[in-house]
Every structure is written in structure tokens, then in C-alpha cells.
Amino acid sequence: MRQSVFLDIFIWFFLIVFAVFILVPILFMFTASLMSSKNIMRIPYPWISGEFRWQNYWQAIKGNDGKFFYLKSIWNSFLVASLTTIGTVLLCSLTGYGLAKYRFKGRTFVLLMILSTMMIPFEAIMIPLYLIVTNMGMQDTYAGLIVPLLMNAFGIFMMRQYLLTFPDELIDAARIDGTSEFGIYWKIVLPNSLPAIATLAILTFRSQWDNLLWPLLIIQSPEKKTIPLYIIQFATEKYTNEGAMMAAAAIASIPMFILFFTLTKYFLSGAELFAARKD
Amino acid sequence: MGQAHLFPKVIDLRTLERKKAIWGFIFTMPAIIFFAIFSFYPMANAFWTSFFRKELLSLKAPRFVGLNNYLYLLRSESFWNSIKATAIFAFGTFVPMVLFSLSFAALILTRKRFQKFLQMAYYSPAVLSSVVAAAIWLLIFDPRGLSNQFLNFLFNTKGIDYRWLSNENMLRLATIIVYFWKYVGYFTIIFVAGMASIPKSIHEAATIDGANRWQDFWHITLPLIRPTTLLVSVMSMIQCLRTFSTQYLFVQGGAPIKPIDVITLSIYNTAIRDRQIGRASAMSVILFLIIMSFSYLQIRISKTENITY
Numbered sequence: 275m276r277q278s279v280f281l282d283i284f285i286w287f288f289l290i291v292f293a294v295f296i297l298v299p300i301l302f303m304f305t306a307s308l309m310s311s312k313n314i315m316r317i318p319y320p321w322i323s324g325e326f327r328w329q330n331y332w333q334a335i336k337g338n339d340g341k342f343f344y345l346k347s348i349w350n351s352f353l354v355a356s357l358t359t360i361g362t363v364l365l366c367s368l369t370g371y372g373l374a375k376y377r378f379k380g381r382t383f384v385l386l387m388i389l390s391t392m393m394i395p396f397e398a399i400m401i402p403l404y405l406i407v408t409n410m411g412m413q414d415t416y417a418g419l420i421v422p423l424l425m426n427a428f429g430i431f432m433m434r435q436y437l438l439t440f441p442d443e444l445i446d447a448a449r450i451d452g453t454s455e456f457g458i459y460w461k462i463v464l465p466n467s468l469p470a471i472a473t474l475a476i477l478t479f480r481s482q483w484d485n486l487l488w489p490l491l492i493i494q495s496p497e498k499k500t501i502p503l504y505i506i507q508f509a510t511e512k513y514t515n516e517g518a519m520m521a522a523a524a525i526a527s528i529p530m531f532i533l534f535f536t537l538t539k540y541f542l543s544g545a546e547l548f549a550a551r552k553d
Numbered sequence: 554m555g556q557a558h559l560f561p562k563v564i565d566l567r568t569l570e571r572k573k574a575i576w577g578f579i580f581t582m583p584a585i586i587f588f589a590i591f592s593f594y595p596m597a598n599a600f601w602t603s604f605f606r607k608e609l610l611s612l613k614a615p616r617f618v619g620l621n622n623y624l625y626l627l628r629s630e631s632f633w634n635s636i637k638a639t640a641i642f643a644f645g646t647f648v649p650m651v652l653f654s655l656s657f658a659a660l661i662l663t664r665k666r667f668q669k670f671l672q673m674a675y676y677s678p679a680v681l682s683s684v685v686a687a688a689i690w691l692l693i694f695d696p697r698g699l700s701n702q703f704l705n706f707l708f709n710t711k712g713i714d715y716r717w718l719s720n721e722n723m724l725r726l727a728t729i730i731v732y733f734w735k736y737v738g739y740f741t742i743i744f745v746a747g748m749a750s751i752p753k754s755i756h757e758a759a760t761i762d763g764a765n766r767w768q769d770f771w772h773i774t775l776p777l778i779r780p781t782t783l784l785v786s787v788m789s790m791i792q793c794l795r796t797f798s799t800q801y802l803f804v805q806g807g808a809p810i811k812p813i814d815v816i817t818l819s820i821y822n823t824a825i826r827d828r829q830i831g832r833a834s835a836m837s838v839i840l841f842l843i844i845m846s847f848s849y850l851q852i853r854i855s856k857t858e859n860i861t862y
């Protein structure tokens with residue numbers, strides 16, 4: 275009995291130490307975003323400084339040149355991530371539905387072909403992709419950021435697996451009622467697969483929100499930069515102080531934290547999906 | 554009369570099947586076109602271009618050079634340096650990542666309270682974007698930052714600068730810590746899901762047979778989540794091989810590039826800064842082959858490792 279209590283305390287100790295290691299940098303970001311450089315660089319770091327330097331946030335938003343490009347880049351990130359998400363959800367669910375519920379010649383081949391693209395890492399094809407997008411005239415445009423990322427094999431596979439168990443009766447009933455095949459997808463399948471769609475939507479939105487490499491290749495104009503590009507530029511500018519840099523980082527993180535706290539289930543199920551892929 | 558009725562119905566069904574087949578094809582058509590343009594063609598193009606001397610924004614026609622790009626890379630010191638940097642980073646990150654996420658998932662599941670809270674706390678860095686993560690740690694690794702304060706506290710020293718961003722090995726360790734910190738929670742969640750799917754009755758049976766918690770973990774949990782463990786290992790390995798943001802921001806922030814010049818960063822710089830598209834393509838092909846061999850392993854594992862309870 276005593277040994278068990280001892281073990282319990284031991285386990286709690288480890289779990290808490292690890293949680294501290296994980297949470298300290300996030301706390302650091304939020305506290306430092308309200309401090310002057312002098313306080314941030316003080317030894318030891320003053321966790322509760324009592325300082326509320328909101329002008330750090332103002333500086334982050336205004337930018338060192340006073341042109342408010344950060345606001346623009348937040349809007350760009352929202353726009354690009356949302357459009358990619360809408361497109362991905364529609365296209366992946368349509369393809370997944372076609373593969374799950376229709377029998378046609380070459381279906382297995384198409385599925386295998388799509389799955390095989392999972393083996394092609396984006397980093398290995400980014401240079402040819404960059405040249406293709408340039409040839410299509412989509413350099414330095416939102417379309418260039420969105421179009422090549424509109425579909426992904428994992429999303430299609432996920433939707434297909436989900437729709438395999440979709441009740442055929444619902445589909446057949448709609449067909450007898452004279453609904454067109456596309457109508458069935460639009461009015462029956464899509465509204466009835468919201469859990470899978472939500473998970474896919476969050477995965478897609480996050481990966482676009484987070485994307486650095488592709489915008490780095492495609493975007494040159496300052497007014498078209500997304501948040502990661504802006505933060506890199508802001509962080510390396512001479513007049514940026516540490517507090518303003520953390521304020522910029524905090525601003526970029528707050529929308530994601532809000533999403534995370536309201537939709538925790540779908541965030542975690544994105545990870546769990548992977549573990550469930552046992553078949 | 555009955556037959557006359559049946560006959561058109563049979564035809565009807567057949568045309569329905571045919572109609573459905575056509576629609577199935579139409580529904581998958583966008584995907585086929587998309588992947589042809591944005592996955593297969595670029596990959597084939599990378600292979601093709603790797604045999605040419607081609608420069609970005611140059612009007613000169615690409616010149617066929619056979620295997621010269623590959624031979625150049627094999628003799629190039631900087632290429633081997635980036636292979637080394639990638640290997641150190643990938644192994645240095647993935648081993649602790651798998652071990653820690655596995656153990657912390659097991660520890661979380663022994664708790665009756667705060668399970669959800671701990672999972673959310675561990676997962677939270679994965680919510681941040683990687684540039685933000687790198688920016689935070691850039692300040693933590695500052696000579697006057699938290700990391701030096703922590704080590705000085707730990708070793709009971711005063712004011713020693715451990716040169717996180719300038720010493721070769723410390724810089725490598727720094728990028729590993731950033732990546733580990735960001736993704737360890739993500740993999741912990743995967744393990745939690747894997748472990749939670751083991752039926753309780755198996756654990757109960759073991760307890761009745763007199764197994765303690767340690768034996769239960771070692772002889773029941775661990776063998777049963779083997780597929781998850783193997784998949785997490787391969788997946789985290791592939792992710793580590795594709796790392797870019799942390800290294801990019803650290804270099805932009807003033808850290809020396811050589812110790813952390815991972816292969817993705819090297820491809821980017823070769824193509825965009827040096828404008829050597831042919832050479833960058835050869836590096837892309839090599840990266841593809843390395844990752845492909847790991848993906849192949851992943852498929853083999855998921856095919857052979859089936860566990861039924």
C-alpha cells in the first residue's frame with residue numbers, strides 16, 4: 275500500500291515536470307509579449323513583472339514601417355487557409371464518395387494511385403511545383419498558394435474509409451426519389467458526414483495556417499505575405515524588440531488556441547485517426 | 554405478361570449500373586487530373602531535371618549532363634554535411650520522441666483525474682505554428698535567456714553561457730528540442746488512443762492473475778500496441794526528415810547554417826539562392842528515395858502487424 279502511494283507521487287511528479295516543460299515556452303510568449311526588452315532579458319526572468327506594455331502589440335500590428343502589413347497578412351492567412359479548406363473538403367469528400375460507393379473499371383487502380391502520392395514528400399517536388407505554378411502564371415498570387423494544395427491523399431483516404439460505412443439505404447432512397455447523382459452527394463452524403471469533414475477541415479486549415487515553405491517560394495509582394503512569412507521578416511528586422519516579436523507570435527497563436535479550446539475533440543481525433551488505422 | 558414486365562426491368566438495372574459507373578468515374582476525375590499535374594508530373598520532372606544542368610531564370614537551354622549532378626553531390630562536402638545534419642537531427646529527435654510519448658501516454662492512462670487536462674496541455678504546442686515555435690525558442694536560447702538560466706540553476710553554476718546558438722552541438726540540440734517540444738504531445742495523443750483501444754478485460758485478467766502495474770505494461774500493453782509504436786516511429790522519422798521551418802528561422806535569426814543545414818534547407822538554398830535547379834532536383838530525388846524507403850517500411854508494417862483482441 276505504501277509502495278503504491280509512493281509510486282503515485284512519483285508518477286505525478288513526472289507528469290507535472292513534463293507539463294511544465296511543455297507549458298513554460300507558451301507562458302513565456304504571453305508574458306514576454308507585455309514586457310520591455312529590459313525586463314525580458316533580466317536574469318532571472320521576471321515571470322510576474324507587473325508590466326503591461328500593450329504598445330508591443332501595437333508595434334507588432336503597425337509594423338516597423340507603420341504600414342500595418344501584419345493585419346494584411348492575417349487576412350491573407352485566413353483567406354488562403356479558408357479557401358484551401360473549403361476546396362479540400364469538397365474535393366476530397368467527392369472523390370472519397372466516388373471511391374466508396376460506386377463500382378467502375380479501374381477503381382482499385384485509382385485508389386492505389388492516389389494512395390501512392392502519400393509517398394511523395396512535398397519537399398521533394400517543391401522545385402518542379404514552383405516552376406509549374408510560375409508557368410501557369412500563378413507566381414505571387416493567392417491561387418498559387420491554394421491550387422497545388424487543394425487535394426491530398428490522406429483526406430481522400432479518410433473520407434473514403436468514413437463513407438464505406440455510410441448507409442446505402444439512404445442513397446438508394448434518394449435515387450428512387452429521382453435525385454441526381456450529384457444531388458445525392460450534395461444533399462445526402464455531405465450533410466451526413468460532418469464529423470469526418472470537421473476533422474479534415476481542421477487538419478487542412480492548420481497545415482495551411484502553419485505553412486512556411488510554399489509561401490516562401492511563391493510570394494514576393496509584401497502585401498501578399500502570410501503570417502509565417504511576416505513573422506520571419508518582422509523577427510529579423512533591426513527595430514523589432516523582443517517584446518514586439520512575442521506580441522506578433524501571440525497574435526498569430528490566439529486564433530488557433532481559440533479553435534483548439536472550442537473544437538478540442540476534432541483536434542485530438544485528427545491524431546487519433548492515425549492510431550485507429552489498424553485495418 | 555409477367556415476362557414482358559421483367560424484361561425491361563433487367564435492362565433498367567443494367568443501365569443504372571452503367572450510369573453509376575460513369576458517375577463514379579466523373580466523381581474521381583478531378584482527383585486523377587489533380588494528382589497527375591501536382592504530384593506525378595513534378596516527381597517525374599524532378600527525376601528528368603536531375604540529369605540536366607539547368608539554371609533558374611536563365612534563358613540558356615538546359616544541357617544534358619547525365620549523372621553529373623549526382624556525381625557532383627557525392628563529392629560535395631556540403632551535401633554530405635547536410636546528410637549528416639539531417640541524420641543527426643532525425644535520429645536525435647525521433648528516438649526521444651517515441652520513448653517519451655510512449656511513456657507519458659502510459660503514465661497519463663494510470664491517472665484517474667486530470668487525464669483530459671494533461672492530454673490538452675501536452676498537445677498545446679502542436680497548435681502553434683512552427684515559425685511561432687521557433688521564434689519563442691530563439692529568445693529562450695538567447696545568451697541571457699531561460700535556457701542558460703535553467704542550466705545554470707541545474708548545475709549550480711553562475712552566469713555560464715552554454716552558447717546554444719553558436720556552438721555546433723548545442724545548436725543541433727537546440728533545433729532538436731524545439732521539434733521535440735512541438736510534436737511530443739501529438740504522438741502522446743496517438744499512443745493514448747492506441748492504448749485506450751485495448752479492451753479493459755485483458756488488463757483485468759492480468760491483474761487477477763497477479764500482475765502488477767509494471768508487468769501489465771510490459772507484458773500486455775507494450776506487445777498489444779506494437780503496430781502503433783512501429784507506425785509512430787516511421788511517421789515521426791519521416792516528419793523529422795522533412796523539417797524546415799525551425800532551421801530556416803534559426804539561420805535567419807543569426808545562427809551558423811552549417812550544423813543545421815538539413816537537406817530541405819539545402820534544396821531550397823541550392824534552387825533559390827544558387828539557382829541550380831538541376832542540382833536541387835538531384836537532391837530532391839535523393840530525399841524522395843530516402844523517405845520512400847521509410848514509407849515502404851510503413852506499408853510493410855501496417856500489412857503484417859494485425860492485432861485482434
